[in-house]
Amino acid sequence: MASGRSETVGGVAPAPRAGPAESGRLMRWATYASTATALTLITLKLLAWWMTDSLALLSSLVDSLLDGTASVMMLLAVRHSLVPADREHRFGHGKVEALAALGQACLISGSALFLVFEALRRLFAPAPVSHGELGLAVMAVSLVATFALTRFQNYVVRRTGSVAIRSDALHYLSDLLMNAAVILALVLTSQLGWTLADPLLGLAIAAFIVRGAWRIGVDAYNMLMDRELPDDERRRIVELVRQHSEVLGVHDLKTRTSGRTTFIQLHLEIDGGMTLYRAHAIAEAVEAELQTAFPNAEVTIHQDPHVLSEETPVYS
Template sequence: MRLATYASVATALVLILAKVVAYLLTDSVSMLSTLLDSLMDAAASLVNLIAVRHALTPADREHRFGHGKAEALAGLGQSTFIAGSAAFLLFESIGRLVSPQPVTNGIVGIGVMLFSMALTLVLVLFQRHVIRRTRSIAVSADSLHYVGDIAANLAVLAALVLSSQFGWNRSDPIFAIGVSFYVGFTAWQIARSAFDMLMDREMPDEERSRIRAIVMANPRVRNMHDLRTRRSGPHRFIQFHLEMDPEMRLTEAHILSDEVEAAILKEFPAAEVIIHEDPEGVAEGRKTFT
């Protein structure tokens, strides 16, 4: 996760330098759009770098559940940066649409965009590898808007070709407006994911179903109820009541719980599992949701 944040910051800085040169040479508002996006990427990636370092800090006396929610706070910060850049870009593009200007040195701009897309693609592939291993929301959010960058860069590339090679000057701001809406939608997706983590939203239904299947696969388990889950950064918290034979000795019940916990951790290695042992058939006040 740390390496992914370092790669993200380095990529953003390289792209900023290349796009500044390209914008000064082309005076293209669509190039400005992708430059602003890279500036926001750099700012967001720096926030990510700090947040991930904090999120990976082990639990301590003051934070017994760890520091994973720093990732969600970083995600909210990212969404704010990205939404602001989308609004600025939309305003600038509308002005250029009213008063279109020709794009100069289009070949330079096209070359920079091709370089930008190639470098971004390499970064996204690496981030996807990290996400598969860690399920990090911060790296996932970072990867999401870099994927958006590839789509945005394609739009900018098309605008540069149409404007510089075919003289269609209004294509430049039109494509930039499209990019601004896409960037705004990306900000909303990141904010929603971060908000879900901060509000302790349950893990996805398919993961909850998988937990149930793992628990019930043990032949000595009679039933389970009150499954509650949440995520905090790369960590998952899973707790439930485990029903077993009422005649089972406490030592055997403990061994059975350990077996169930080990099976869950094999599937969800970064989880903290809390199991409450219940004798089957004993009435208790259960939750109305499962």
């Protein structure tokens, strides 16, 4: 989500949020890198599977095919999400990212079902793996390339907060572990003759893919349904607002995200006897503080006279 917090994929320390222009550039490069990596790995894995007939390698090839489809879809979605707000879309096009992420989750789930059917078939009819060394070499290349891509995607997520890049990064993080599992399956099957290792690890990979698809789908659904920011971020907003010496209270705080943009709406309670000019100046100062803490945020503030006799809920 596009907010003030630093999201990570892999537990890397936070990085300062980029401005709109820098965010757009990083997001575009992340989609280009994702698409190029997927297409390269598809070519290598197709050749390796044709020569080895490994189910684990086939599972990785299927996932890479979906990676390529999803990466192209993400590339188009990110490009569209970066289009400025227009007359028909006053709040911008950020939710295209969530739609693309939801579509990616469906593709990933479909690949997992395919792997389950293939693994069950191979469990009842185990087959040896040939040219295991070639498969191992291809998967080693795949492991290195995927690791490099996830590091770059993780950096872009921390700088931009893009839900589309985040879903792609989570997907490729699952690929990273999948590639390691495929290497293990190839070693156990080709070197030790454990033919059941291939389908069993295929089933394990399918389960991991489903878990990743669920996480991606939930994030996309939350954005499409305008879910509020986490409670710690909402508390942070309230604390920042109340730091202003002339702010007497805050209520009706509403938040949501759309792509890289965080939308913050609130009612500011101030002295009812001050001039409209002064009230506007206070609201402008509060807005500037919030936009500093939450880059790419759109802040809407309504000024209300402070009422001492009753306490208005902040989150109503």
